[in-house]
Amino acid sequence: MKKIAILLALSAALSAPAWAATETVTLSIPGMTCGACPITVRTALQRVPGVEKVGIDEAKKQVTVTYNDSKTNVQALTRATKDAGYPSSIKQGERDHG
Template sequence: MKKLTAVIALSAALSTPAWSAGQTITLSVPGMTCAACPITVKKALANVDGVSKVEVSFEKREAVVTFDDARTGPETLAQATANAGYPSTVKE
């Protein structure tokens, strides 16, 4: 029974690293000029390793991204949108 408890505790500790944290940022994406543009931006951001949630607003010309900051960062996210043809910057 002690071994089972130890295995469960170890697997729980390893499944969520203590040093990583979720972070949410807003990217300004002024180049979105049509209603189809947010689809491309969302796909580009969703394909970045560590991204867990993406919401894109055509009306506001922005993307709200939730990601694991141990796996990616704002620069990588901005580069992903730029690579898709939509340069972006982090909104303060």
């Protein structure tokens, strides 16, 4: 009986991570016009649970976000930038990952 419980627990632990995937999306943020803007945007995105990495290209006014799709989605990311005062949208040519 103890072996069955251990096997079930091990099976559940090994199968759970397969459901989660790391996704990357590039957001266009046209309102990012000053030196402090990227700091505010980065902070807002890093506060979203599941965000793993935030890369900012100030010249192109874009942000590339890597996130765990079992914890967040693109709508949550764009909501975070909007709530911080910087409305964003998915960069042209990218598909909606969430």
